[in-house]
Amino acid sequence: MKNHIYKLIEITGTSTISSEDAVVRALKRAHKSIRNLAWFEVKETRGSIAKGKVLHWQVTLKVGFTLEG
Amino acid sequence: MKNHIYKLIEITGTSTISSEDAVVRALKRAHKSIRNLAWFEVKETRGSIAKGKVLHWQVTLKVGFTLEG
Amino acid sequence: MKNHIYKLIEITGTSTISSEDAVVRALKRAHKSIRNLAWFEVKETRGSIAKGKVLHWQVTLKVGFTLEG
Amino acid sequence: MKNHIYKLIEITGTSTISSEDAVVRALKRAHKSIRNLAWFEVKETRGSIAKGKVLHWQVTLKVGFTLEG
Amino acid sequence: MKNHIYKLIEITGTSTISSEDAVVRALKRAHKSIRNLAWFEVKETRGSIAKGKVLHWQVTLKVGFTLEG
Amino acid sequence: MKNHIYKLIEITGTSTISSEDAVVRALKRAHKSIRNLAWFEVKETRGSIAKGKVLHWQVTLKVGFTLEG
Amino acid sequence: MKNHIYKLIEITGTSTISSEDAVVRALKRAHKSIRNLAWFEVKETRGSIAKGKVLHWQVTLKVGFTLEG
Amino acid sequence: MKNHIYKLIEITGTSTISSEDAVVRALKRAHKSIRNLAWFEVKETRGSIAKGKVLHWQVTLKVGFTLEG
Amino acid sequence: MKNHIYKLIEITGTSTISSEDAVVRALKRAHKSIRNLAWFEVKETRGSIAKGKVLHWQVTLKVGFTLEG
Amino acid sequence: MKNHIYKLIEITGTSTISSEDAVVRALKRAHKSIRNLAWFEVKETRGSIAKGKVLHWQVTLKVGFTLEG
Amino acid sequence: MKNHIYKLIEITGTSTISSEDAVVRALKRAHKSIRNLAWFEVKETRGSIAKGKVLHWQVTLKVGFTLEG
Amino acid sequence: MKNHIYKLIEITGTSTISSEDAVVRALKRAHKSIRNLAWFEVKETRGSIAKGKVLHWQVTLKVGFTLEG
Numbered sequence: 001m002k003n004h005i006y007k008l009i010e011i012t013g014t015s016t017i018s019s020e021d022a023v024v025r026a027l028k029r030a031h032k033s034i035r036n037l038a039w040f041e042v043k044e045t046r047g048s049i050a051k052g053k054v055l056h057w058q059v060t061l062k063v064g065f066t067l068e069g
Numbered sequence: 070m071k072n073h074i075y076k077l078i079e080i081t082g083t084s085t086i087s088s089e090d091a092v093v094r095a096l097k098r099a100h101k102s103i104r105n106l107a108w109f110e111v112k113e114t115r116g117s118i119a120k121g122k123v124l125h126w127q128v129t130l131k132v133g134f135t136l137e138g
Numbered sequence: 139m140k141n142h143i144y145k146l147i148e149i150t151g152t153s154t155i156s157s158e159d160a161v162v163r164a165l166k167r168a169h170k171s172i173r174n175l176a177w178f179e180v181k182e183t184r185g186s187i188a189k190g191k192v193l194h195w196q197v198t199l200k201v202g203f204t205l206e207g
Numbered sequence: 208m209k210n211h212i213y214k215l216i217e218i219t220g221t222s223t224i225s226s227e228d229a230v231v232r233a234l235k236r237a238h239k240s241i242r243n244l245a246w247f248e249v250k251e252t253r254g255s256i257a258k259g260k261v262l263h264w265q266v267t268l269k270v271g272f273t274l275e276g
Numbered sequence: 277m278k279n280h281i282y283k284l285i286e287i288t289g290t291s292t293i294s295s296e297d298a299v300v301r302a303l304k305r306a307h308k309s310i311r312n313l314a315w316f317e318v319k320e321t322r323g324s325i326a327k328g329k330v331l332h333w334q335v336t337l338k339v340g341f342t343l344e345g
Numbered sequence: 346m347k348n349h350i351y352k353l354i355e356i357t358g359t360s361t362i363s364s365e366d367a368v369v370r371a372l373k374r375a376h377k378s379i380r381n382l383a384w385f386e387v388k389e390t391r392g393s394i395a396k397g398k399v400l401h402w403q404v405t406l407k408v409g410f411t412l413e414g
Numbered sequence: 415m416k417n418h419i420y421k422l423i424e425i426t427g428t429s430t431i432s433s434e435d436a437v438v439r440a441l442k443r444a445h446k447s448i449r450n451l452a453w454f455e456v457k458e459t460r461g462s463i464a465k466g467k468v469l470h471w472q473v474t475l476k477v478g479f480t481l482e483g
Numbered sequence: 484m485k486n487h488i489y490k491l492i493e494i495t496g497t498s499t500i501s502s503e504d505a506v507v508r509a510l511k512r513a514h515k516s517i518r519n520l521a522w523f524e525v526k527e528t529r530g531s532i533a534k535g536k537v538l539h540w541q542v543t544l545k546v547g548f549t550l551e552g
Numbered sequence: 553m554k555n556h557i558y559k560l561i562e563i564t565g566t567s568t569i570s571s572e573d574a575v576v577r578a579l580k581r582a583h584k585s586i587r588n589l590a591w592f593e594v595k596e597t598r599g600s601i602a603k604g605k606v607l608h609w610q611v612t613l614k615v616g617f618t619l620e621g
Numbered sequence: 622m623k624n625h626i627y628k629l630i631e632i633t634g635t636s637t638i639s640s641e642d643a644v645v646r647a648l649k650r651a652h653k654s655i656r657n658l659a660w661f662e663v664k665e666t667r668g669s670i671a672k673g674k675v676l677h678w679q680v681t682l683k684v685g686f687t688l689e690g
Numbered sequence: 691m692k693n694h695i696y697k698l699i700e701i702t703g704t705s706t707i708s709s710e711d712a713v714v715r716a717l718k719r720a721h722k723s724i725r726n727l728a729w730f731e732v733k734e735t736r737g738s739i740a741k742g743k744v745l746h747w748q749v750t751l752k753v754g755f756t757l758e759g
Numbered sequence: 760m761k762n763h764i765y766k767l768i769e770i771t772g773t774s775t776i777s778s779e780d781a782v783v784r785a786l787k788r789a790h791k792s793i794r795n796l797a798w799f800e801v802k803e804t805r806g807s808i809a810k811g812k813v814l815h816w817q818v819t820l821k822v823g824f825t826l827e828g
Binding site: 141143202 | 562564566608612
Binding site: 492493494495496497498499508509512513539543 | 693694695696697698699752754757
C-alpha cells in the first residue's frame with residue numbers, strides 16, 4: 001500500500017427488498033461514476049412505511065475511494 | 070403534503086429469524102393500534118445468545134406517525 | 139438471576155455473504171474460547187468493496203458473558 | 208415544586224414559514240391532548256426542498272409534561 | 277422468552293432525598309398505569325440547587341415494557 | 346417513489362441577517378449547480394461576533410439530492 | 415492573525431420573543447464583562463411552556479474570546 | 484421568571500464516601516464563590532481504585548447560575 | 553509516575569441493593585484476577601424491574617489497570 | 622468577509638511518518654483540484670500496524686472551501 | 691490525595707508549527723493566571739489553511755485545576 | 760483476505776515526549792503478548808500537567824488483532 005489519499009462521500013440507497021439490497025444498489029450506482037471504491041460504513045438505516053409494512057429501506061453509507069495522484 | 074404534526078415512539082421487535090424480521094414484527098404490532106405509521110429509524114440492534122448462537126434478535130426502532138388534526 | 143458479574147469484549151466478524159452471517163461467525167468463534175456468551179450489541183457495520191460490490195461485510199459487536207464466581 | 212414525575216414525548220412540527228413556527232405548531236397540537244406541557248428541547252431541524260427553496264421546515268422536539276398523581 | 281414486542285418511554289423522577297430515590301419514584305408512578313415494566317436505563321441525572329445544596333434530584337429514565345399481543 | 350439513490354453533501358451558509366437566511370442562501374447557491382435538491386438537515390449553528398453582536402450567522406447543512414439513473 | 419489563545423465559556427440566554435433574540439441577549443450580556451468575544455456555537459435550544467405556548471426560549475451557547483497576552 | 488442570562492461552569496467533586504457525596508461537596512465549594520447556583524447536570528462519574536475498592540469517587544458536574552444584570 | 557501502559561476492560565456489576573453496590577461488586581470480582589486496578593468510569597446504568605420496583609441495578613464500568621513491563 | 626457559502630468534504634490522508642504528515646499530504650492533494658481550501662477539522666486518527674509498529678497513519682479530515690459565486 | 695474539588699475550563703491554543711505546540715502554548719498561557727493546572731484532554735483539533743498548507747493549528751483543550759479550599 | 764475474526768482491545772500509552780510516542784509505546788507493549796496486531800484508532804488524548812507544562816501524554820487506543828482459527 002502506497003501513501004494513498006482517499007475521499008469519502010455519503011450516499012443513500014433505497015430498496016423495497018431489504019436493507020442489504022439498499023447497500024448493494026447504492027454501491028452499484030456509485031461505481032458507475034467512481035472507479036476506485038474501497039470501503040463503506042453504514043451510517044443510518046431508515047425506512048418508509050405503508051399499511052404497517054416496510055415500503056422502502058433507506059440506508060445511508062459513507063463510502064471511501066482512492067484519489068488518483 | 071400539508072403542515073402535518075408527527076409523533077415519534079420507540080419500540081423493540083424481537084425475532085429468532087433475523088434482524089429484519091424483528092423490524093417487520095415490530096411494525097406489524099404497532100400497526101394494530103396506530104393507523105398512520107409513516108417512517109422508522111433503526112436505533113439499536115442487539116441480541117441474546119445461547120450456546121454461541123443468536124437466540125433472539127432485538128431491534129429498537131424510532132417510528133413516526135401522523136397525528137390527526 | 140443471581141448477582142452476576144459480566145465482562146464485555148469487542149469482536150469483528152467478517153463474511154462474504156451478509157452482515158448477519160458476519161455476526162453469526164463472530165459469535166461462533168468467540169464461543170470456542172468463552173462458554174457463557176449472554177448477549178451482544180452491534181456497534182458498527184462496515185465493508186470492503188471490489189468492482190462496486192461488497193467483498194467482505196465487517197460487523198463489530200460488543201459481547202457480554204458471565205464471569206464465574 | 209413538589210416531587211413531580213414527568214413524561215417525555217417526541218413530536219415533529221412542520222411549517223412552510225419558519226423553524227420557530229414549526230415549534231409553535233407542534234406545541235399547539237400537543238396541547239390539545241396534554242394539559243401540563245412544561246418544557247421542550249429541540250432535537251433536530253430538517254426540511255424538504257423544492258426548486259432550491261425550503262418547502263417545509265421539520266423540527267423534532269422532546270417535550271416534558273407533569274404526570275398527575 | 278417468546279418473540280415479544282416492547283415499547284420504550286421516557287420519564288423523569290424527582291426526589292429531595294437521592295438520585296436513586298428519584299428512580300424508584302419514577303418507576304412506582306409508571307407502574308400505576310403500565311403493568312409490564314421490564315427494564316430501565318438512566319439517560320440523564322440533573323438537579324435543582326438552593327443555597328448551594330441539592331433541592332431536587334431529577335433523573336430521566338428510558339423504560340421498556342412488554343406490549344400485549 | 347422509485348428505488349432512488351441519493352447523494353448527501355455538506356454546505357455552510359452565512360448571513361448577517363439570521364440563521365434561517367443562512368439556510369436559504371446556502372440552498373439557493375447549491376441549487377445553481379445541483380437540480381434535484383430534496384431535503385436538508387441542520388448540523389451546526391455558529392457565528393462570528395463583533396462588539397458583542399452577531400456579525401455572521403454560519404449554518405452548516407447536510408443536503409440530499411437524487412442521483413440520475 | 416497571530417498565535418492567539420482563546421478561552422471558551424458557556425452561557426444560556428433566554429427570551430420571550432425568539433431563539434435568535436435569546437442568542438443576541440446572551441452575547442450582549444457577556445460583552446459587558448468580556449471585550450474580545452470572537453465566535454459562538456449554539457449547543458442547545460430549549461424552552462419553557464405555558465398553556466401550550468413557548469414562554470421562554472433558552473439557548474445555550476459556547477462563546478470564544480481572545481485572551482490578552 | 485425574568486429574561487435571565489445564565490453561565491455554566493464545570494467542576495469535579497471527589498469523595499471517599501459516595502458519588503452523591505462528591506456532588507454535594509462540589510456544590511458546597513462552588514457556593515463559596517458563586518451565590519446564585521441554580522441547577523446542575525452530572526456529566527461523568529469516575530473513580531480511583533486501591534486494592535479493588537473505590538478510593539475516591541470523582542463526579543464532574545455542569546453547573547448553571549444566574550448572571551447579575 | 554513512570555511511563556506506564558494501561559489496559560482498559562469493560563465489566564457490568566449487578567446488585568439488588570443500589571447502583572453503587574453494583575460498582576463495588578464489579579470491582580471486587582475484577583480484583584480477583586487483576587491486581588493493579590487503577591481507575592474506573594461509569595459507562596451505563598441500567599436495571600431490571602419487577603412489579604414496578606428495581607430488581608437488579610446493572611452498572612457497566614470501564615476499568616483501567618497497569619500492564620506489567 | 623462577505624456572505625460566503627462554503628462546501629465541506631472529507632478526505633483521508635496517509636503517511637508512514639506521522640499523523641501530522643498525513644494531514645499535510647491530504648491538504649496538498651486536495652489543493653490540486655480545489656483552490657480555496659479555508660479550514661479543516663480532524664475527525665479520526667487511525668493506523669495500520671506491522672510487527673507492533675505503525676505502518677501507516679490514517680487521518681480523516683473535514684475540509685471547508687469557498688464556493689465561487 | 692485529599693478530597694479535592696477541581697474546576698474545568700476550555701481553551702484553544704494556536705500554532706503555526708504543530709498541533710502539539712498549540713497544546714504547549716495554551717497550557718503556558720493558562721499557567722500565567724492559574725497556578726494548579728492538573729490535567730487536560732484534547733477536545734478538538736482544527737486548523738486554518740492558506741495555499742493548501744496548514745496556516746494555524748487550533749487545538750481546543752479541557753483543562754482541570756485544583757480549587758483552593 | 761479470508762473471513763477473519765478480529766478482537767478489539769483498549770490500551771493507554773503514556774510518554775513524556777509526545778502523543779505519537781505514547782502511541783508507539785502502547786503498540787510496542789501490546790506486541791509483546793499479542794502477535795497479530797492489525798490496526799488502531801485513537802480514542803482519547805489526555806495529559807497530566809506540572810508547572811504549566813505537559814508531564815505525561817496519555818493516549819488511549821482501540822487496537823484490533825486477528826484471532827487464530
